[in-house]
Amino acid sequence: MVIERAEIPVKPGMEEEFAKVMADSGIALLASAAGCNRVEVGRGVESPGKFILLLSWDKVQSHIDFTKTPAFDNFKSLAGPFFAGPSNMEHFELV
Numbered sequence: 001m002v003i004e005r006a007e008i009p010v011k012p013g014m015e016e017e018f019a020k021v022m023a024d025s026g027i028a029l030l031a032s033a034a035g036c037n038r039v040e041v042g043r044g045v046e047s048p049g050k051f052i053l054l055l056s057w058d059k060v061q062s063h064i065d066f067t068k069t070p071a072f073d074n075f076k077s078l079a080g081p082f083f084a085g086p087s088n089m090e091h092f093e094l095v
Helices: 015-031 060-066 070-082
Strands: 002-009 036-043 050-057 088-093
Touching (some): 036 060
Antiparallel strands (some): 002 088, 036 050
16 A cells, blocks of 8 residues: 655635635545545645645555546646645655
């Protein structure tokens, strides 16, 4: 199992709308990806303009494969307009 951690800076003043979009459709869209086992979204306490996505994948390749699908393009169209800059993403293997 692999955990993907992505920190997303959200444009000032758009934090509530981003949180709603993720809750209404973004989480379900990500969770529907083949090999994705879990999706969680969190908001920074000290930095409320920063969000974190935690996704559990069966393997890194599943995430890579997802990025080549129309569903990923849909996610980018949905969430991308809120990004204040690039996300900081890493994969972690559980030990």
